[in-house]
Amino acid sequence: MKDPEILLHYIDTLLKESNFTRAAHELYISQPYLTQLIKHIEQKLETKIINRETIPFSLTEAGIIYYHYLEQTIANNQNLVKKLTPFVLPNNEVIRIGILESLGTFLLPELLPNFLTKNPNIKIQLSETYPRENETRLLNEQIDCYIGQTPETLNHGLDFYVNGGENYYVIISPKSPFFKKGRFILQPNEYKMKDILQEPFVVSSANSAIRHQVNGAFQKFHVKPNIILESKSILTATNLSIKGVGLTISAASIIKRMAQTPINLLPLDNNLIQIKYFLAVKHSIKQNNGLKKLIDTFKKLKIQPSIK
Structure with a gap:
């Protein structure tokens, strides 16, 4: 078991359930397999990664380091795929999008279906995390664009395109x-x-x-x-x-x-809380054709959800 995404999922489920039997059932694997997997990781690292003595389970300090290592490995793998795509699939392009999960559940279905249908050579990778983390990832070129709200708070090293808003x-x-x-x-x-x-x-x-x-x-x-x-x-x-x-x-x-x-x-009065959606890219970075098309598609959306 070396796939970092699967390992991360197993650890997340074990922490959530705080019980090896329930976690294994949730993961559709056997309890002995999950137990041995965690023990094997701890033996290899020569330290515990999960506190099992108290409920709920929690990561040890070493476990937090290992967890972040898995996250970084996943990010590096995604970055490798993106960099190799021009050679492996010369007609394809990967666009890495950062977005907050709750915002993505609303905005991405508005943005992506028609875009992907019209651009079958473009693949999308999502980074669904908090705004500041997505902003940092964009500045570090770990993602290609960041979709969010309230552009007034963005770092000056980013360019952004505003479209719509809501009450x-x-x-x-x-x-x-x-x-x-x-x-x-x-x-x-x-x-x-x-x-x-x-x-x-x-x-x-x-x-x-x-x-x-x-x-x-x-x-x-x-x-x-x-x-x-x-x-x-x-x-x-x-x-x-x-x-x-x-x-x-x-x-x-x-x-x-x-x-x-x-x-x-x-x-609420718009002067008190006003939401404007944006798509941000890093300033001065050369935009590939796929990203340019995504920006154009975003700018043409009519994003104005309302309640009656």
């Missing part, structure tokens, strides 16, 4: 004292924003793009946020808010994907 709302569940029965989209001025922001909030993690703007809203109204839960995913934060855990601020494209349930949506 943001405060989600108010029936469990909130601000909920109005029989209503869906409230009037923008129906409540004082300072009063809303003083309520318990569920938010996405600090390195997400939307969180930066949410923090700015709290600061603008001089409110100390009452954050009761953070999630790495805006999808999770939105769902938790819909179920009444706390208020949250989420986008139309996210809310539309959730199960229908009685909620209120309070529209």
Whole structure:
């Protein structure tokens, strides 16, 4: 077992399940095989990579180093494939796209299907991680472009193309004292924003793009946020808010994907939180034909999700 992507998947599943039997079942392999695989890695490295003494399982300090090594190996392999493509498949081109997963679930289906149909010689590799990490990867030329939101925060070493945007709302569940029965989209001025922001909030993690703007809203109204839960995913934060855990601020494209349930949506002023989508490339880097076509396709999209 030397495939770093498979090894990484096995480790991720084992950490998630914190049980070798459940992890093996999830991976469709035998428990003895998974146990021996981890032991073999630890014997080869001459140190433990996973703490098994406590639940949940966690990576040891050596395990974190090994985990990052696997990630870097995968990135290097992808980079090798890209560099060899002109020689192995002279008519093909690989485009490495960085994007936040929650944004990709909405934007990529708008961008890629027709693009790939018209350009069958182009292959796509995705880097689905946080904005700052994708930005760093783009500056280090580990990816070819980065699709995100709020271009105002981008590094000056990047060029970007803006297209579309969307509205943001405060989600108010029936469990909130601000909920109005029989209503869906409230009037923008129906409540004082300072009063809303003083309520318990569920938010996405600090390195997400939307969180930066949410923090700015709290600061603008001089409110100390009452954050009761953070999630790495805006999808999770939105769902938790819909179920009444706390208020949250989420986008139309996210809310539309959730199960229908009685909620209120309070529209936010664009001057408070404004989302603009962009596709960024590193400044002064020569763009291949495929990347130029992808940029043109992105610029022609009509990206304006809304809720009625």
